[in-house]
Amino acid sequence: xxxxxxFFDLSSPYSYLAATxxxxxxxxxxxxxxxxxxVLGAVFKATGNDMPARVAHKARWMGNDLARWAEHYGVxxxxxxxxPVNAIKAMRxxxxxxxxAADVTLAAFSALWADxxxxxxxxxxxxxxxxxxxxxxxxxxxxxxxxxxxxxxxxTDEAIxxxxxxxxxxxxxxxxxxxxxxxxxVEAALRRQ
Amino acid sequence: xxxxxxFFDLSSPYSYLAATxxxxxxxxxxxxxxxxxxVLGAVFKATGNDMPARVAHKARWMGNDLARWAEHYGVxxxxxxxxPVNAIKAMRxxxxxxxxAADVTLAAFSALWADxxxxxxxxxxxxxxxxxxxxxxxxxxxxxxxxxxxxxxxxTDEAIxxxxxxxxxxxxxxxxxxxxxxxxxVEAALRRQ
Numbered sequence: 001x002x003x004x005x006x007f008f009d010l011s012s013p014y015s016y017l018a019a020t021x022x023x024x025x026x027x028x029x030x031x032x033x034x035x036x037x038x039v040l041g042a043v044f045k046a047t048g049n050d051m052p053a054r055v056a057h058k059a060r061w062m063g064n065d066l067a068r069w070a071e072h073y074g075v076x077x078x079x080x081x082x083x084p085v086n087a088i089k090a091m092r093x094x095x096x097x098x099x100x101a102a103d104v105t106l107a108a109f110s111a112l113w114a115d116x117x118x119x120x121x122x123x124x125x126x127x128x129x130x131x132x133x134x135x136x137x138x139x140x141x142x143x144x145x146x147x148x149x150x151x152x153x154x155x156t157d158e159a160i161x162x163x164x165x166x167x168x169x170x171x172x173x174x175x176x177x178x179x180x181x182x183x184x185x186v187e188a189a190l191r192r193q
Numbered sequence: 194x195x196x197x198x199x200f201f202d203l204s205s206p207y208s209y210l211a212a213t214x215x216x217x218x219x220x221x222x223x224x225x226x227x228x229x230x231x232v233l234g235a236v237f238k239a240t241g242n243d244m245p246a247r248v249a250h251k252a253r254w255m256g257n258d259l260a261r262w263a264e265h266y267g268v269x270x271x272x273x274x275x276x277p278v279n280a281i282k283a284m285r286x287x288x289x290x291x292x293x294a295a296d297v298t299l300a301a302f303s304a305l306w307a308d309x310x311x312x313x314x315x316x317x318x319x320x321x322x323x324x325x326x327x328x329x330x331x332x333x334x335x336x337x338x339x340x341x342x343x344x345x346x347x348x349t350d351e352a353i354x355x356x357x358x359x360x361x362x363x364x365x366x367x368x369x370x371x372x373x374x375x376x377x378x379v380e381a382a383l384r385r386q
Contacts, residue, residue: 047248047250047251048249049248049251049378051251054241055240055241055358056240056358057353057356057358058242058358058371061356061358061369061371064369065366065378067371072378134265160250164250165248165250165251175257176254176257177258178251179374180376181372181374182258185261185265193208
């Protein structure tokens with residue numbers, strides 16, 4: 001079966017934009033879609049990369065560019081007043097139940113990048129869990145367990161080992177694509193696979 | 194009249210790829226196309242940005258990504274054995290005669306990024322001048338004059354003042370787009386203008 005692996009950090013706005021396109025893209029090619037949250041800060045540190053918004057001119061352009069992509073896709077987006085946000089607990093929620101990963105991911109992305117909610121609080125984490133189909137109290141306990149913490153670390157290590165340096169990063173087999181602006185190449189790779 | 198301003202550095206491979214698309218794009222919208230060579234190193238220094246290839250993982254991905262874009266456009270491309278190249282003299286050639294700017298630019302880009310030639314030598318500069326429709330001996334004298342040197346500096350200063358941080362950078366009016374991967378947004382801006 002074709003497989004599309006989507007590595008992302010919830011705190012990355014371009015990851016949000018790409019995430020809104022993943023389910024339809026995988027469906028068009030009958031591909032299995034694997035949601036792989038990773039800690040982007042650790043990827044930057046391991047590879048010597050840095051936040052694009054560190055360059056002031058780039059940050060200004062990014063605000064406009066992100067708005068243009070959101071309009072292009074027809075999805076809600078606004079700059080988060082909580083940025084840069086520590087999304088680690090929310091990303092662990094995605095790893096509680098693989099069958100719910102898509103719904104939890106999209107609920108968390110919307111909370112942060114469409115509705116400007118603070119995704120670090122227990123109340124908001126509960127709300128995301130619930131919208132994603134998890135039992136909130138159990139999910140909030142699960143994200144404090146070593147098993148779930150280790151899965152997020154393992155995803156991050158895997159991304160680095162496979163050559164990632166930013167987010168989103170998509171794999172079709174061993175072919176790696178970086179960026180919301182490369183979805184046409186991802187689509188071509190799925191077509192060829 | 195609609196206007197499309199294309200800021201680029203010859204040493205930037207993504208600038209080469211975008212340059213191959215500029216004339217047809219401008220023609221589709223009846224827009225005046227203005228070729229604006231600039232010194233990317235100075236833009237990086239002024240804005241705190243850096244070469245993408247500085248990050249080893251990104252450099253590896255870039256090699257594949259550039260090849261995919263070249264195939265997508267159907268243009269020749271190979272990694273230059275002369276990279277990073279000092280393209281300042283070749284960029285000054287573009288500024289000798291505005292009526293020849295397009296031809297000189299495309300001749301220089303092809304020499305570097307399709308034919309792997311060393312664009313820093315007097316012989317190759319003469320060849321680029323000739324292929325671009327300039328009288329080579331006069332052109333090679335012109336690029337040592339303060340007037341031409343100043344024009345390249347002025348382009349660079351203008352790009353920085355208008356918010357650029359990388360190459361290629363395209364303006365449609367005041368709307369700025371960065372990157373070969375944003376040509377669809379440039380096209381949309383030309384359509385709206």
